Amino acid sequence: MSLHKTPDFDITVKLSGLTLQNPVIPASGCFGYGQELREFYDIDMLGSFSFKGTTLHPRFGNELPRVAECAAGMLNSVGLQNPGIDAVVERELPRLRAVFHQPLIANIGGFSVEEYAACCEKITQCEQVGIIELNISCPNVHGGGLAFGAEPDCAARVTEACKRVVTKPLYVKLSPNVTDIAAVARAVEAAGADGLSLINTLLGMRVDLKTRGPVLANVMGGLSGPAVFPVALRMVWQVYEATKIPIIGMGGVSSARDVIEMMLAGASAVQVGTANLIDPYACKKIIEALPLEMEKLGITKLRDVVGGGH
Ligand code: SIN
Helix, strand or coil, X not given: CCHHHCCCCECCEEECCEXXXXXXXXXXXXXXXXXXXXXXXXXXXCCCCECCCEXXXXXXXXXXXXXXXECCEEEECCCCCECCHHHHHHHHHHHHHCCCCCCEEEEECCCCHHXXXXXXXXXXXXXXXXXXXXXXXXXXXXXXXXXXXXXXXXXXXXXXXXXXXXXXXXXXXXXXXXXXXXXXXXXXXXXXXXXXXXXXXXXXXXXCCCCCCECCCCCCEEEECHHHHHHHHHHHHHHHHHCCCCEEEECCCCCHHHHHHHHHHCXXXXXXXXXXXXXXXXXXXXXXXXXXXXXXXXXXXXXXXXXXXX
C-alpha cells in the first residue's frame, strides 16, 4: 500500500486545485530535470519537483568556483545554468515522462518582462506542468532575478505580464533579500499570482584566508541549508498573515518535523533543497517519516495543520 493511502494518516495536500500525494517537493536547482536523482529511487513518490530555473536562452552560468561550504549550510552562485526553454520542452520533459507522473513545477527565470512572459507562454502548453514558478529572486545574475523581486512594483509588473499568457497556476518565488517580504507578496497577489514560493537564498559571501579574496568567483552567492530555516519560517509566517493565496514554504527544510513546522507557519506544501545535496535520499526519507511524526503529534490529516500555528 502506498504511503499516502495508509488509512490512519492522510499526507495528501492541495495547491490551487491540484492534489499532491504528499507535500514534499525537491526545490529548483537541487534536482536538475530529474534524471540524476531517478538513479537513486523511484522519484514518482514525490509530491512534485521544481525543475532547474530555466530561461529563454541556454546559459553556461557563472565562473567557477561557484559553491562554498558554510557551517550549517552552503553558498551557491550558479548563475542560472540551464539548456534553455526549447531544450527543456523538447528533450527534458519527454525524458521525464517515463519516470515521473506527478504535476511538475516549472521554475522560470528571466532578464526582462518579455523574456519571462515568452518562457511562460511556451511552458504553459506542456501537459506535465502543473504549476509555473516565476523565479524573481535569483541573487546570482545581474539584471535579472532579484532585480525584479526586490521592488513590489517590478514584481507586480512581471507577474501581471506572465499571468496574461499562462493557463496554469502561477506561483511567484520570493526573495528574502528585502526589507519587507510581505509588501512584495501583497503586490504579486494583487497582480494576479495564484500562489507564492518562499524563500530563495540569502545573499552571503566567504573570504579565502590564503588568497585573502572572495571564495566565489562571483564574490557573493546565496546561502541555503539548515542555517536559514528559522528565517524562512519567519517569512512564511509573515506572508501567510499578509496574503490569502497558497504558499510553498522552503529554506533549510531537512526533516519531516521541519515540514510540519513549515505547514504550521502557513505553507500548504514544502520544498526541500540543500538536504538533497547532502543525502540524495533526503526527500524519500522525509516522505517515509511523515506518518510516524504525524502519529507522535496526533495529526491524522496533514493538510489540516496548514496555518495552524497562527
Ligand atoms: C542560480 O542558478 O544561481 C540559483 C538559482 C536561484 O537562486 O534562484
